[in-house]
Amino acid sequence: MTGNNFGFTDAPASSGREITYLEAIAESIAHEMERDPNVLVLGEDVGGDFGGAFKVTKGLAARFGDDRVLNTPIAELSFTGMATGMALMGLRPIVEMQFADFISTAFDSIVQFAASTHYRWGGRVPWVVRAPSDGGIRSGPYHSQNPEAWFVHTPGLKVVAPATPADAKGLLAAAVRDDNPVIYFEAKPLYRSIRGHVPDGEHVVPLGEASIRRTGADLTIITYGSMVHESMAAAGALESDGIGATVVDLRTLKPLDTDTILDAAAATGKVIVVHAANRLAGVGAEVAALIAEHAFESLDGPVVRLGGADTPVPFSPPLEDAYRPNAARIESAARRLAEW
Amino acid sequence: MLDARLRTDMYAWMSLTRAFDDQMVAMWKSGRGLGGTFSQRGHEAISVGVGMAMGPDDVATPMHRDLGTYLVRGMTPERIFGNLLGRATGPSQGRDANLHGLGDLSLGIIGFISHIPQALPTALGVAMTFRHRLEPRVAVTFIGDGGTTAGAFHEVLNMAAVWAAPLVVVVENNQYAYSTPLNQQMASADIVAKAEAHGVLGTRVDGNDVEAVYLAARDSIERARAGGGPVLIQADTMRMLGHAIHDGAEYVPEGLLADWEQRDPLRLTRNRLVEQRTATPEALDSLDRAAASRIQQAVAAAEAAPFPDGDSLTDGVYA
Structure with missing residues (x-):
């Protein structure tokens, strides 16, 4: 897939620029971090100059500091659970799973604790887990999965899956601002293959609307x-x-x-x-x-x-x-x- | 030596915890309870000692044997009995069972995480929030010996040390994970050494001695607060009744229980206070009577409280 060549756009051509799906995600993260000091990013290799396995977080550490772009050891269970603790204290962490496939390592902390906490005693867990999912790019069983059904089956979670750059930006903004745990499935095959018009600045696509x-x-x-x-x-x-x-x-x-x-x-x-x-x-x-x-x-x-x-x-x-x-x-x- | 008033207060909170537990166990054994529950017997010195060492703005993730911590931090016996009895007046409003779901952030309490090792990353997140905001506050988390055999224990000690997080991990070693004794859980019961291998300061304390627990917790919390990094406290005690109310714990040797009974945390504290002339037996008896009466009042209120409305089933799934 190259270019937005499927005969549709989801934003008026005059309202922004054409950028890739990946650039739209990166832009949304930076916009949310700029807007709200409680937003921070954490995950494996997200920090420093490296900027993550897919470079989604590249440049964020230089702009927002290492404290808000936290490089973690390989420990998905515990850094996702850590995000829950942060969220209960009022931060709004965006957790990067290096691949959606690895999310099963953090499954317990997501479905047993983060998802049920508000129902069980009223604690709010406003985090986003970004899960680079999907295949078609010859990456094999551990780097190609689409595990969204596990989370759709879990009460208390919200689950989004953007298809266009404009939605990638707008749904991520809505997910960060939501007071519940949101799993954001970004499609790896779209990262650099899809370009589209994305509004500058503020752009929020409400959750729950097809x-x-x-x-x-x-x-x-x-x-x-x-x-x-x-x-x-x-x-x-x-x-x-x-x-x-x-x-x-x-x-x-x-x-x-x-x-x-x-x-x-x-x-x-x-x-x-x-x-x-x-x-x-x-x-x-x-x-x-x-x-x-x-x-x-x-x-x-x-x-x-x-x-x-x-x-x-x-x-x-x-x-x-x-x-x-x-x-x-x-x-x-x-x-x-x-x-x- | 610690202030006399503080030491007597420790006894008073332990007495309230024991009175609650005695009442709860009696009710549940006679069919006056709801579902299951977990006795606190043997854990009073740890939950009270750590709870009293915490500052008002610190945050705890207590477990199901830390009733004393909930009480010390201001959760009323009425609310806790309300939760135990599935009433709308409990912190979970009937949504979570027994000693689970006793969360109240206004009291600095995160509700019990049934998958106990999960309390560790949650508390690390709380600690990292304090670090991030440069607030002089500490997260205190409680697990058992069984909690140290899961992966999250090592993941969190590792990360907490890397980031010098203001985190205190209290390991309540009560010798059993349900029916499995310590020597079948781990080849080395030196949990302090495991902490130190991760770069976390470790200290070991008699978990039945409330003053020793208090001092260890106070020093650990103040160290973490001052930026000295995480501390693990191994507090050794004995779970004197079964894992849960249904469990007769026939697998525990009787001699072991008898030995530990000699070192019952309340008896130990009472004897010390009397021997050192900090309090008279009569004064301590009076505290015990006040505790029992306070618990009777709480049970009456909880039993009279309404159940949640079935129509509220889906309320609160989302914030």
């Missing part, structure tokens, strides 16, 4: 993250054959924008749910169940789900390509569904 990326009358594709771009490409190809597709970008996975999901499903009567995460018991299963339960009378065909296989994410190109949905598979599933 975005309709395009509209078509025949079917609805509901997706998020990198698969938004694959779905837009598929929709473009379908249009040339006279099949109109609506594409819904969920943007926030918890809480889900149920109204937009159900309205978009009802409008076309045919729905495909797509994500890069493995399909079994994934977020798409919940979306499909919501539609089956609440929009059944509007449906003109089965709700179709596309997702990763029930395997670890494999390394070698033929294997990973077989694992992952892509524009061609979405298009072919859409053609079958259109004929239903």
